[in-house]
Amino acid sequence: xxxxxxxxxxxxxxxxxxxxxHMVVARVQRGExxxxxxxxxxIQLGAGLDSEQRLTEAVQKRALDxxxxxxxxxxxxxxxxxxxxxxxxxxxxxxxxxxxxxxxxILGHPIDIVAGREEARLIYLGVSHTLADDKGKRLVxxxxxxxxxxxxxxxxxxxxxxxxxxxxxxxxxxxxxxETISEKGFDAAVTAAHQELLPVRRSLRRTGWKSAVxxxxxxxxxxxxxxxxxxxDDGITLDGLYQLRRRVLRARRADDLKLAxxxxxxxxxxxxxxxxxxxxxEALEISQMQYSVGALREGALYDLIGRIGHEDVRDRxxxxxxxxxxxxxxxxxxxxxxxxxxxxxxxxxWELTAEDRDLLRRAALAHEIGLDISHSNYQKHGAxxxxxxxxxxxxxxxxxxxxxxxxxxxxxxxxxxxxxxxxAMRERxxxxxxxxxxxxVLHHGRSEKRLPPLQLKVGDSSMxxxxxxxxxxRRTLALADLAQEAxxxxxxxxxxxxxxxxxx
Numbered sequence: 044x045x046x047x048x049x050x051x052x053x054x055x056x057x058x059x060x061x062x063x064x065h066m067v068v069a070r071v072q073r074g075e076x077x078x079x080x081x082x083x084x085x086i087q088l089g090a091g092l093d094s095e096q097r098l099t100e101a102v103q104k105r106a107l108d109x110x111x112x113x114x115x116x117x118x119x120x121x122x123x124x125x126x127x128x129x130x131x132x133x134x135x136x137x138x139x140x141x142x143x144x145x146x147x148x149i150l151g152h153p154i155d156i157v158a159g160r161e162e163a164r165l166i167y168l169g170v171s172h173t174l175a176d177d178k179g180k181r182l183v184x185x186x187x188x189x190x191x192x193x194x195x196x197x198x199x200x201x202x203x204x205x206x207x208x209x210x211x212x213x214x215x216x217x218x219x220x221x222e223t224i225s226e227k228g229f230d231a232a233v234t235a236a237h238q239e240l241l242p243v244r245r246s247l248r249r250t251g252w253k254s255a256v257x258x259x260x261x262x263x264x265x266x267x268x269x270x271x272x273x274x275x276d277d278g279i280t281l282d283g284l285y286q287l288r289r290r291v292l293r294a295r296r297a298d299d300l301k302l303a304x305x306x307x308x309x310x311x312x313x314x315x316x317x318x319x320x321x322x323x324x325e326a327l328e329i330s331q332m333q334y335s336v337g338a339l340r341e342g343a344l345y346d347l348i349g350r351i352g353h354e355d356v357r358d359r360x361x362x363x364x365x366x367x368x369x370x371x372x373x374x375x376x377x378x379x380x381x382x383x384x385x386x387x388x389x390x391x392x393w394e395l396t397a398e399d400r401d402l403l404r405r406a407a408l409a410h411e412i413g414l415d416i417s418h419s420n421y422q423k424h425g426a427x428x429x430x431x432x433x434x435x436x437x438x439x440x441x442x443x444x445x446x447x448x449x450x451x452x453x454x455x456x457x458x459x460x461x462x463x464x465x466x467a468m469r470e471r472x473x474x475x476x477x478x479x480x481x482x483x484v485l486h487h488g489r490s491e492k493r494l495p496p497l498q499l500k501v502g503d504s505s506m507x508x509x510x511x512x513x514x515x516x517r518r519t520l521a522l523a524d525l526a527q528e529a530x531x532x533x534x535x536x537x538x539x540x541x542x543x544x545x546x547x
Contacts, residue, residue, distance in 0.1 A: 051124040053079070055117050056343035059146075059154070061089035061132040061188025062212050062312065063260060064106065065340045066113050076348065080116070083260075084109045085308050088132040089188040089212035097138045103145070110149045117150070123398075125152040126347040128339065128438070130162050131189030131210065140465060155438030159206025162339060163192040164356075164435050167201040169342030170258050170335045179253030182327070185338060186261040186319050188212035188312075191236075193243065193323075195250045203250050207239045211261050214315035222297035222311050229292060229318055236322030244326045255332040259339070261316035264309045266334045271304030279332040281324045284317065291317060346436070356436035361405045364432060368415040370408075374489055379407035381494060382482035386475075388499040389506075393474050402441070403475050406448035407482060413449070426450035440465070444472060451476040452483055456531045477506065477532060484524045498544070505538040512543040 051071070058065040068080045086109055091102020117125055133139045133156050143154050157165065166185045174181075180202070183194045189210040195203040215222070218232040257266070257279065265287070269275025272290070274283040287302075294300045297310040305313060323329065349355060365372060382403050386395065413425030430446035437445075443463065451460050456476070461469045485494060498509035508525070522541070529539040 051121060053120065053124065054344060054347055055120060055125045056340045056347060057113060057125070057127040057150070058338070058340040058343065059088070059106075059127065059129040059133060060086075060339070061130060061190070061210055062087055063188070064109050064113070065338075066116065067340045067344055068116060069344060071348065076344065082113065082116070084112075087188070087212055089210065090216060092132065092136060095137060096135060098132075098136045098142055103142055106142070107145060107149060110146055114149050114151065117152070120152070122152070122396075124347075125150075126343045127152055127154045128162075128165065128343050129154055129156040130187060130339070131159070131208075134158070134439070135189070144465070155440060157438050158433065159190055159192070160204045160433045161435065161437065162190070163194045163204035163206050164201050165342035165346060166192050166258060166339050167194040167196050167204070167342065168199070168345050169337035169339060170256055171196065171199045171337070172345050173335055173337030173341060174256065180251060182247070182252040182255045182329070183258060183335075184255070184262065184320075184323055184332070185258045186211055186316050187259060191239075191319055191323075193247060195247060195252050203247060205243045205247070207243070209236050209239045209319055211312040211316035211319065214319065215312050218318070219297070219311075219314055224291065224294050224296060224299075224314050226292050229288065229314060232315055232318035233322045233325075236319045237326055240322060240326040247327055255329050256335045257320075257332050258335050258337060260309070261312070262320065262332075263334055264305065264313060265317060265320060268302050268304040268313075272302060277331060279320075279334070280330070281321070284321050284324060287317060288321065355401075357401075357405065357434070357441075360434040360436055361409055364428070364434065365409055365412055368412040368428070370411050370414075372408075373491075374486070375408045375411060377491075378410065378479075378482045378486050379404050381485055381497075382407045382479050384497065385478045385481055385499050389474070389478060389501045392501050393471075395471060395474065399471060399475060402444055402448070403478060406445050406452070406475070407479055409445065410449050410452045410479065410483065422450050422453050440468075444468065447472055448476050448479055452479050454531075456480070456535055458535055473535075474501075477537065480528060480531075481506075481508065484528050485521065487521065487524050488518075504536055505540070506532075507540045507542060509542045509544045512545050 053068060053070050055066060055068045063083050063085045066082045067078060069076045069078045086106050088102055088106060091099045093099055127150060147154055167183050170183050180195055180197045185192045187210045189212060191207050191209050193205045194201050214232050218228045266275060266279055269279060269283045269287060274286050290302060291300065291314050300310045300313060383400065386400055386403055409429065410425065412428055413421035416424040426446040426449045429449055430442050434442055447460055447464060461472055464472055495511045495514045500507045525541050532539050
């Protein structure tokens with residue numbers, strides 16, 4: 044589906060970052076995305092973690108108040124037209140699920156917590172869509188509140204993606220306590236950043252790049268201050284950063300930073316951001332860098348458009364995974380086809396969505412990836428691979444859902460398998476798992492012959508499967524499998540009944 048046929052008047056993306064929350068609202072018009080509005084609020088979510096890595100009630104209130112304002116802007120946006128992503132702090136907070144539940148009630152749209160490399164991919168997508176389509180590789184660096192992403196890509200394709208545990212908020216707390224500035228603290232921050240870069244420095248430099256680009260607020264602030272103080276006419280250079288470091292160290296506290304171009308709300312995190320960028324320039328031997336307005340929220344927006352337009356990177360990720368693990372793709376495709384036919388008959392009664400349908404299809408295609416490790420308990424191996432692999436396009440929750448479906452596709456079906464999912468998703472995931480299990484059972488013989496027409500009628504906790512009587516009489520093993528499946532689902536309170544349809 045080309046962008047000119049996107050079925051929404053407006054789309055939006057929201058970035059729940061460790062330092063700031065950002066929102067971009069756009070209209071898809073004549074094949075182009077036209078930004079209507081950008082909003083940004085400094086929340087410092089990363090500074091709101093207590094000693095047990097829990098988001099404090101104070102920072103949650105500050106964040107939720109911001110989201111209430113964002114919710115007013117996206118009120119009336121239809122499901123599927125808004126992409127909301129959470130980053131490092133929501134990855135590490137032990138009570139992030141509690142916060143997400145509260146936030147989703149306000150926004151009315153799902154929130155995805157993305158892994159570090161997925162964050163890097165989205166950042167590159169945002170940057171690449173806001174720069175000229177030049178030939179040659181580019182290095183993109185994005186310094187966030189809790190993590191820093193390094194990506195090397197060419198045109199719209201990322202080639203190398205790294206996410207490191209260093210950010211302007213976390214480094215401010217550790218090396219610039221109570222917003223004090225000292226040469227010792229600054230140098231310690233630079234050294235720590237060098238240590239973080241050490242494992243990836245060689246691979247990044249080996250890949251190489253033609254140009255370097257910075258994105259997001261920290262690098263924007265550094266470039267703005269360099270230009271305002273006559274230190275950055277040619278963009279960001281290491282010499283300019285060193286001169287800026289000397290000026291920063293003249294101050295004893297963050298609120299003493301009186302640099303032209305520096306906003307007051309950036310004072311507390313400016314020095315740690317500068318230390319990280321200096322380390323990156325030194326370690327990677329960067330000669331010059333330019334700033335790009337594109338970042339994570341723009342990348343999430345373009346990724347959303349790609350999903351709507353059936354150019355979903357998640358499908359490419361699943362295909363790559365099943366090829367790496369030598370899955371019998373012909374058989375998996377037959378299982379997926381049957382699963383979707385069952386889904387289409389159950390979706391209305393069970394209130395399943397188009398996104399659920401895609402999830403079921405991907406789980407069916409990948410349900411045998413664990414066989415490449417071991418035939419024994421291969422569903423567990425497959426679930427592990429799906430949950431812990433770097434799968435471009437997937438949020439952590441989506442990977443967990445896929446893993447649960449694959450884990451539950453055979454043998455005993457225990458409710459404990461679904462406990463780690465968000466409460467609102469558990470029943471839907473269970474129902475998707477039962478549809479996948481039925482499809483797998485019906486293809487147990489791995490025959491290439493097409494199945495006869497099947498009719499499935501579902502209730503709140505029941506399934507009635509109608510199969511042609513002639514087909515059933517010739518497949519005693521299939522009937523035995525279905526009887527076993529009825530016992531499995533019966534153990535968790537569902538009733539599966541198989542009925543035989545006589546020819547008219």
